[in-house]
Structures are given as structure tokens and as C-alpha cells.
Amino acid sequence: MEMHLPRRRLPYLLPHLLPSQLALPPRSLLPLCPQTRSIPIPPMALRAIASRKTLAALGSGLRAQARLATTAAAAAASRGLVTFSLPDLPYDYGALEPAVSAEIMQLHHQKHHQSYVTNYNKALEQLEDAVARDDAPAVVKLQSAIKFNGGGHINHSIFWKNLAPIHEGGGEPPKGSLGWAIDADFGSWEAFVQKMNAEGAALQGSGWVWLGLDKEFKKLVVETTANQDPLVTKGANLVPLIGIDVWEHAYYLQYKNAKPDYLKNIWKVIDWKYASEVYEKECR
Amino acid sequence: MGSFSLHSSCLAKPTLRWSNDCFQNLNSLKLSALQRRPNFHSRKASKVLAFYGLKSPPYKLDALEPYMSKRLLETHWGEHQRGYVEGLNKELEKNDILYGYTLDELVKVTYNNGSPLPEFNNAAQVWNHDFFWESMQPGGGGMPELGLLQQIEKDFGSFTNFKEKFIEAALSLFGSGWVWLVLKRREKRLEVVKTSNAVNPIVWDDIPLISLDVWEHAYYQDYKNDRGKYVNAFMNHLVSWHVVTARIIRAEAFVNLGEPKIPVA
Numbered sequence: 001m002e003m004h005l006p007r008r009r010l011p012y013l014l015p016h017l018l019p020s021q022l023a024l025p026p027r028s029l030l031p032l033c034p035q036t037r038s039i040p041i042p043p044m045a046l047r048a049i050a051s052r053k054t055l056a057a058l059g060s061g062l063r064a065q066a067r068l069a070t071t072a073a074a075a076a077a078s079r080g081l082v083t084f085s086l087p088d089l090p091y092d093y094g095a096l097e098p099a100v101s102a103e104i105m106q107l108h109h110q111k112h113h114q115s116y117v118t119n120y121n122k123a124l125e126q127l128e129d130a131v132a133r134d135d136a137p138a139v140v141k142l143q144s145a146i147k148f149n150g151g152g153h154i155n156h157s158i159f160w161k162n163l164a165p166i167h168e169g170g171g172e173p174p175k176g177s178l179g180w181a182i183d184a185d186f187g188s189w190e191a192f193v194q195k196m197n198a199e200g201a202a203l204q205g206s207g208w209v210w211l212g213l214d215k216e217f218k219k220l221v222v223e224t225t226a227n228q229d230p231l232v233t234k235g236a237n238l239v240p241l242i243g244i245d246v247w248e249h250a251y252y253l254q255y256k257n258a259k260p261d262y263l264k265n266i267w268k269v270i271d272w273k274y275a276s277e278v279y280e281k282e283c284r
Numbered sequence: 285m286g287s288f289s290l291h292s293s294c295l296a297k298p299t300l301r302w303s304n305d306c307f308q309n310l311n312s313l314k315l316s317a318l319q320r321r322p323n324f325h326s327r328k329a330s331k332v333l334a335f336y337g338l339k340s341p342p343y344k345l346d347a348l349e350p351y352m353s354k355r356l357l358e359t360h361w362g363e364h365q366r367g368y369v370e371g372l373n374k375e376l377e378k379n380d381i382l383y384g385y386t387l388d389e390l391v392k393v394t395y396n397n398g399s400p401l402p403e404f405n406n407a408a409q410v411w412n413h414d415f416f417w418e419s420m421q422p423g424g425g426g427m428p429e430l431g432l433l434q435q436i437e438k439d440f441g442s443f444t445n446f447k448e449k450f451i452e453a454a455l456s457l458f459g460s461g462w463v464w465l466v467l468k469r470r471e472k473r474l475e476v477v478k479t480s481n482a483v484n485p486i487v488w489d490d491i492p493l494i495s496l497d498v499w500e501h502a503y504y505q506d507y508k509n510d511r512g513k514y515v516n517a518f519m520n521h522l523v524s525w526h527v528v529t530a531r532i533i534r535a536e537a538f539v540n541l542g543e544p545k546i547p548v549a
Contacts (some may be wrong), residue, residue: 107508107509111508111509112509115509144458148458204405204481204482205459205460205461205480205481205482205499206459206460206500207459226459227458227459228458228459247459247500248460248499248500248501248504249500249504249509252500252501252504252505253504253505253508256359256363257359257363257364257367257501
């Protein structure tokens with residue numbers, strides 16, 4: 001799959017020099033050159049750089065945006081504009097069959113999530129320009145695009161971490177403190193799953209159904225959000241643990257109209273490692 | 285779309301013009317048709333309450349190929365819209381309070397000025413989908429003519445400008461919703477309006493002329509992620525300008541769009 005280097009800006013020390021006036025080094029050295037535009041790196045090379053381990057090390061519990069662990073990205077972050085990139089899936093597209101088909105996983109990741117990332121970066125760039133020229137109406141107008149695309153990126157990044165193939169632990173209910181908390185707050189595991197599915201089925205239009213942790217009261221809650229709104233829009237103290245995408249694109253090709261069937265089956269591939277980590281971190 | 289209900293009570297009372305003796309004599313040859321029914325004596329109240337029905341599109345389900353496949357229409361009309369109709373009927377069965385409205389009136393009443401009742405989603409989606417099927421035709425697309433074209437040019441500058449605005453609205457709609465070409469009653473002009481989920485312009489007393497479903501289920505099977513291709517296919521090949529002309533002619537009875545341009549000899 002195509003990966004794009006994060007775009008880097010010119011260093012602020014040289015504002016008067018146009019990109020064309022700077023000498024371009026040979027292409028092989030381009031990743032280290034300051035004015036590189038997004039250049040696709042072959043996937044194999046990228047995989048070598050950003051292996052699963054580095055991704056896992058990077059992806060801390062709360063920060064939902066996954067960034068590639070390249071020196072280029074680190075350099076970009078320290079300089080001007082920060083750009084986000086599509087996180088890699090830690091499993092194959094076909095690994096979640098038969099609960100979620102490979103076709104859906106591929107489209108969902110490569111087309112939908114990628115477009116959220118691309119449009120989020122675009123919106124952030126436009127935002128920076130608008131702020132620079134003191135254009136308040138433009139800044140306000142961009143907020144909905146940022147909320148939608150940024151929310152889409154955040155939500156889907158959490159979603160991929162919430163899923164795992166059955167042979168890697170997908171579908172097993174949580175053990176430990178999170179498992180006890182679910183029993184305490186919902187009565188039983190079955191009651192919790194039932195509640196999530198009911199809320200998901202009742203949601204009209206597009207949205208997400210979440211298991212969230214209320215940081216303030218240390219209680220678990222089931223919430224829904226519309227469109228791509230992240231869980232924080234429902235409460236500043238809410239931390240997302242498990243999210244299930246109930247947009248039609250998440251299940252349509254396989255389940256068509258039968259959203260309840262999708263909700264019933266997806267529990268077979270829901271993985272609780274990430275959720276347990278976040279929960280333990282918040283409830284220390 | 286009318287509303288009708290079959291109450292079991294009208295089946296239970298046979299209309300008899302002769303005396304009570306005959307009524308008790310079951311072997312009489314003059315049994316009325318109702319008495320001859322097989323379940324007449326068991327006479328359990330067979331509650332068949334249907335308020336609204338599923339209306340077929342005005343063309344066969346494969347007529348919109350290749351822009352909208354038969355498979356998509358079968359799922360979209362046969363499963364989604366049927367689900368909305370059945371859901372609506374089930375909700376209305378619960379009590380009598382919403383009995384007797386036409387579908388238009390039901391949509392406006394359940395919208396409740398912004399705090400919609402639970403029946404609104406199903407009612408509005410039934411209405412929206414009926415409107416949507418009628419807005420399309422096989423061999424559609426092209427350009428509107430005469431008065432409608434003049435009105436579009438007056439309100440949007442040019443037909444191309446209107447088309448761009450419509451497509452842009454469809455692409456910038458986040459989530460699920462509908463895009464409409466609407467005749468605004470108060471402003472007396474045409475506008476492109478986008479609504480989310482099931483909302484539709486009749487709740488604001490405006491007159492819709494075209495509707496486009498941009499819920500993902502409307503295009504996912506054919507176009508997958510590519511909403512732009514779907515909207516372009518709709519605009520160029522599916523939208524029925526005949527129907528839109530008929531709608532705006534009817535709308536002109538309610539909204540004064542100015543003097544008609546009658547050529548003077």
C-alpha cells in the first residue's frame with residue numbers, strides 16, 4: 001500500500017528562498033532533504049523502518065494518532081507543519097474473516113481511513129494559512145472539516161487497535177481489572193454486550209458506539225456519537241476504550257441491511273489488550 | 285400515499301337481510317359469503333393493521349442499469365425501504381394517536397419542529413425514498429428545458445453552476461443525509477439544500493424538486509467509496525427533468541415566481 005512521507009516545510013530561517021532556488025540533491029538522499037514534498041516510499045522499505053514493534057512502542061494508550069517512526073517524521077514534527085499518516089494494520093486484511101470480510105477491511109483502511117487522513121492534513125494546512133493571515137471566518141469555517149476528518153482519523157486508529165484475529169486473542173472477554181469493572185458497572189458480560197448492541201442498532205444514520213471510561217467518576221459508560229465525532233465530544237472526562245464503527249461502510253458489503261448481525265459477530269474479533277492498557281493507566 | 289386499515293370488526297358482523305332463524309340454520313343455502321368463510325366460527329380477531337404500504341418505483345428494478353444496478357435497487361428498495369415501512373407500521377400500531385394522517389402530514393407532525401418523535405425517522409425515510417425513486421428515470425440526465433431552465437439560470441446563474449453546487453453539496457455532506465433542489469417558499473427561489481439523516485425540506489414548508497440519497501447504502505454496492513462518481517452518474521444519467529418540471533409547475537400554484545413570460549405577437 002502507498003505510504004506518504006510527511007510533508008516538510010522550509011525552515012523558518014530561510015523565508016526568502018523559494019524551493020526552486022535551493023539545490024536539489026540526488027533522489028537517493030531526498031528523505032533527508034528539507035524541502036521534500038510527499039514522495040512515496042516503497043512499502044517494503046517502509047515496513048523495515050516502521051515495524052510492528054516500533055509502532056507498538058509509539059502508540060501510547062491515549063494518543064490515538066499513530067505516526068510512522070521515521071527520522072523524517074521526527075524532523076517534521078520539530079519544524080513547521082505536523083502531518084498525520086495512515087497507521088499500519090497489525091494484521092492482514094483477511095485475518096478477521098468471517099466476522100469482517102477482507103474486502104471491507106481493505107476498503108475501510110485504504111480508502112475511507114486514508115481519505116480522512118488526507119483531508120485532515122489538508123484542513124490543518126488551510127487552518128494554519130488562515131491563522132497566519134488572521135482570517136477568522138475561514139478559521140471558523142474549517143472547524144467542521146477538522147472535526148469530521150480528524151475525528152475520523154482518531155476513531156479509526158482506535159478501532160484498528162480494538163480488533164485482532166481470533167487466533168491472536170480476538171473475541172476473548174477481558175480479564176483483570178477491566179473485566180471486573182464491566183461486571184460491576186453493567187451486571188454481567190452478556191448485559192454489557194447486549195447494551196452495546198442495542199445502542200448500536202438504535203443509532204440512526206452514521207456514528208460510533210463506545211465503551212468509555214469516565215475518568216472523574218472511574219465508571220464505565222456506553223455512549224454513542226454521531227458521524228465521526230470522537231468520544232470526548234460527549235464528555236471531556238470520557239476516555240474511549242472500545243469503539244465499534246456503525247457507519248454503513250463498516251458492514252454493508254457483507255451484512256447489507258442487517259446491522260444487528262454485524263454487531264453480534266464483531267465481538268468475535270474484538271481484542272481487549274489496548275482497552276485494558278488504557279483502563280489500567282487511567283485507574284492507577 | 286393514502287392510509288388504510290382493516291379492522292377485524294368489519295369481518296365479524298355479516299350483513300343479513302333475513303330473519304334470525306336463518307342465521308342459526310347453518311345448512312341454509314342462502315348463507316352469506318362471510319358465513320361460508322372457513323374461520324367464521326372460530327372468529328379469532330385477526331388483527332391486520334397496515335397503515336402505510338411500500339410503493340414501487342415507477343420503473344423496473346433493472347431499468348437504471350448500469351448507473352444503479354438491479355442488485356442495489358433490490359437491497360435499497362426491497363430491504364431498506366421495506367424495513368422503514370414495516371418499522372413505521374409497527375410503531376404506529378402501539379397507539380392510535382398518530383392514526384389517520386397522510387404520509388406528508390405524518391412527516392411534518394412527527395418532526396415536531398425540531399425535536400422529532402421516534403416515528404419521524406421511519407416516516408421521513410419512507411417519504412424520502414418514494415420521492416427519490418420518482419426523481420429518477422432510465423435515460424435521465426441531460427438538461428432541463430424552457431421555464432425550469434430559466435428559473436435555474438435566474439437563481440444559480442447558469443445550469444453548470446447549479447450542477448456544480450449540487451455535486452459540491454453532495455460531496456461535502458458529512459455522514460448520512462440527502463441533497464435537495466428545493467423551491468423556497470418565503471424567498472421564492474430555488475436553492476440546493478443538504479439535510480442529515482432523514483430530515484426533509486417539507487418540514488420547513490419548502491417544496492422539494494429533486495432529492496439525492498447520499499446515505500452510504502445508496503451507492504456502496506455499486507460505487508464503494510466513490511461518492512463523486514455516484515453523484516455524477518445521478519446528475520448526468522439518472523435525474524428525471526420531466527418529473528422536476530411537473531413538480532415545479534405544481535409548486536407555482538403555491539409560490540408566486542413572477543409573471544410567466546408569455547410571448548406577445
